[in-house]
Amino acid sequence: MCSMRWRPTPCCRSRHPRPCAAITSAWQGAPNWRTPRPGAGSMSSHDRSRNTHMPSTDTNVSLQPALRLDGRTAVLGILGDPVAQVKAPAPLTARLQQAGLNAVLVPMHVRADDVAALLPALLTLHNLAGFIVTVPHKQRVADLLGDGLLPGARRANASNVVRRTVQGGWQGELLDGTGFVAGLRAAGFDPRGRAACIAGAGGAASAIAFALADAGARSVRVCDIDTAKAEALARQLQLHGVEAGTWNGREPGEAELLVNATPVGMRVDDPRPVPASALRAGLWVAEVIMAPAVTPLLQLARERGCIAHEGRHMMERQLGLMADFFEPAILAIAPERLEVAA
Amino acid sequence: MCSMRWRPTPCCRSRHPRPCAAITSAWQGAPNWRTPRPGAGSMSSHDRSRNTHMPSTDTNVSLQPALRLDGRTAVLGILGDPVAQVKAPAPLTARLQQAGLNAVLVPMHVRADDVAALLPALLTLHNLAGFIVTVPHKQRVADLLGDGLLPGARRANASNVVRRTVQGGWQGELLDGTGFVAGLRAAGFDPRGRAACIAGAGGAASAIAFALADAGARSVRVCDIDTAKAEALARQLQLHGVEAGTWNGREPGEAELLVNATPVGMRVDDPRPVPASALRAGLWVAEVIMAPAVTPLLQLARERGCIAHEGRHMMERQLGLMADFFEPAILAIAPERLEVAA
Structure with a gap:
């Protein structure tokens, strides 16, 4: 069992307490469905715009x-x-x-x-x-x-x-977590045997954490501005036999996947849910936010050589x-x- | 007040007691809306197939x-x-x-x-x-x-x-009765000042009778295999100040409009709701039945020089x-x- 000590950090927050x-x-x-845009009709171009600014x-x-x-x-x-x-x-x-x-x-x-x-x-x-x-x-x-x-x-x-x-x-x-993992896999990331860290400990984070564990992730660490919430989710994961703990929200450590499961990034004036120090080149950085398609976090992730995984994958x-x-x-x-x- | 004595007649029946x-x-x-038929899309060709066999x-x-x-x-x-x-x-x-x-x-x-x-x-x-x-x-x-x-x-x-x-x-x-009268008017028959007779005294007949009266019909007479039902509808119309009574179902008398407001004619083996004697040349004969588009009653009406008014007009x-x-x-x-x- 890995049970890291959770430390509060201003870079990892969940301002909107509504789960999921x-x-x-x-x-x-x-959008107005009466005016199909070019490319409409395809459900299979899920990885077309990965790491690009092409709108989905x-x-x-x-x-x-x-x-x-x-x-x-x-x-x-x-x-x-x-x-x-x-x-x-x-x-x-x-x-x-x-x-x-x-x-x-x-x-x-x-x-x-x-x-x-x-x-x-x-x-x-x-x-x-x-x-x-x-x-x-x-x-x-x-x-x-x-x-x-x-x-x-x-x-x-x-x-x-x-x-x-x-x-x-x-x-x-x-289906939130299953959809998220299916989106990751379709984009080329198989969670099996890999460590993941998650910003947020609400409904979305919980669903994603369990789905990653189901998919064979080696470990799942979670952080939240609400300490007790992160610790509770970590304990719940452990009770289900998942190698889980809390995360400091500042460095990715051994993780190969970082998920923002907070709503931070939806609003224009939102800060980033994690600091730049959490973004290591080669790290997969995944959003569940759909709008904007490319959040400030994903933008920074690209600049730092991470693989940015947009929220739309989960929805699709x-x-x-x-x-x-x-x-x-x-x-x-x-x-x-x-x-x-x- | 016109209050004709109702006499039972085998040609005027309502086998299906469900109102309307x-x-x-x-x-x-x-129909399969995925495969539009020629002519689909028009809502205004309401009188295109009057007195013809052209399917609507x-x-x-x-x-x-x-x-x-x-x-x-x-x-x-x-x-x-x-x-x-x-x-x-x-x-x-x-x-x-x-x-x-x-x-x-x-x-x-x-x-x-x-x-x-x-x-x-x-x-x-x-x-x-x-x-x-x-x-x-x-x-x-x-x-x-x-x-x-x-x-x-x-x-x-x-x-x-x-x-x-x-x-x-x-x-x-x-809106059943109003729709029926609107269909009649669009097809060229204005009920104002004209006498009408109706086969049936259920929900459809009631709605149509009141709507015809609202439209200024001179008189409305109704018949039904259920004597009491026809008399009750006639009384109800009279209470609302309508010149109404029961109808023998066999001769049109002074009527210029005959309405079949029974379901008789929907099934292949249905008899006609009124006998041939009720169909005088020049009489408007109206159905509320949609399928078949041309009921045996409308077919006979055409053969006898009546103006056949299909049920689809009311729906349209x-x-x-x-x-x-x-x-x-x-x-x-x-x-x-x-x-x-x-």
Whole structure:
């Protein structure tokens, strides 16, 4: 067991106590899907702009040539408050329909106080296959689902996807960490046998830490401006048999991967979540922030010879994981496969 | 007051006691919107195929060039059981978006027993602008809305459209009759000063009878295989000051319009809802049945020199009425107008 002593450092902070806020920011922004940009439609160019300033268009998927929308369409919701910033409806709908599934994802703006009453009511919409959960409802939904949580969601006590079961209940999972690791792998970094350090100890950090451990990471160290929070996450990881501890947030040490799992970097006047001293040439520096695509941290990382891994990778990979997660629930409602244009 | 004595006749029947079943059948069928048929996209060719066998494509509107679907999209539902047969989602969504409204209509499959609990729960989805109500929920929803009913829905005790108010409640209206009259007018028949007879005395017949009276029809006579039902509707019309009575279902008398407001004609082996003797040359004979487009009644009407008015006219006109009805509720949620391609 590695249990490093956590020391407070001004360079490692989480100003926004909402868990998973950084991850959910991945869905931020509301481009006009009516005007597809060049390159739209491809879901596979995940590593095209690594270490470049080329803007990603991966999630700007147009719903052209046409959307299937009829009485047999299975519906998915995305629950959030607010919900205007979410990006998932068009690209996930396009992805599902391109896979031959008659389904559509629509936003559902619900207040935290109403979530408990809403979940059983949504069960009575028999063609609602499930829903994505975003800020601030991930923990609340996990609390409400109880035995309906799959292992990843239970471990993190947070759920970002919920589907209808054949028994007529809800089943929740957390795909944030899995999506992050899938994004890393697709970009060329396999966590197996490697040490990682994480800035942040909230919901996003927890999901990523466990997913890195699941992927065979040698060790995971975490830091947070809230000492107790970092120590608690380290202990929780250790309880699950993970080689884990706290991190000083200043030097990468033996780590080959540094993850910013805080929301610091989303706002124009944000400081960097870690100082320049934490950025060693050759280190993979990963964000979960989607906007801006290249945060000040990633910019500095590039200048110092690190490999900058943008937040969009996690979102792009989650689209596929979400499609896989919802597919059985969609097919139970809309079993007829759509004709898909070649 | 005209209060003709109702006499039972085998040619005038309502085998399906569900109110408004014939009207709701207007949304039946589930064409594949991914493959637009020639002529799709036009909402204005309402009278193109009058008295011809040309199939209508008016409601087969493709969602090309693209659908706007993002976190700011206002959602509309269509509540029914079953709901697979509804046709409205694609054409109403297309119509709303062509009008610059960021909205999408999705099916919501809900059982009758769950409607009462669902209505308040749907209010907690703050970006749900409203919903269409179809079989078998029109009366149940009207009962639940109580003071939230607009005059047309209150009079018929049935609601097929419900929108969110600025006060945060639901407000219901019934557009079936208004849509029917709008379809008649667009096809060239103005009910003002003219006598009409209606086969059927259920929800569809009631809505149409009141709408014809509102439009200035001189008299409205109704017949039904259920004597008491026809007499009750005639009395209700009279109470509202309408020149109304029962009809023998065999001769048109002075009527210039004959409406089949029963579901008889939807099934292949259905008899005609009225006998040939009811069809005088020059009489307008109107259906509310959508499939088949040309019922055996309309076929016979043409052969006898009547003007056959297909059921699709009512649905097509309702799309516009529904768009108008939902527009303020949509704009309260999604005030930003979409750019609409010229």
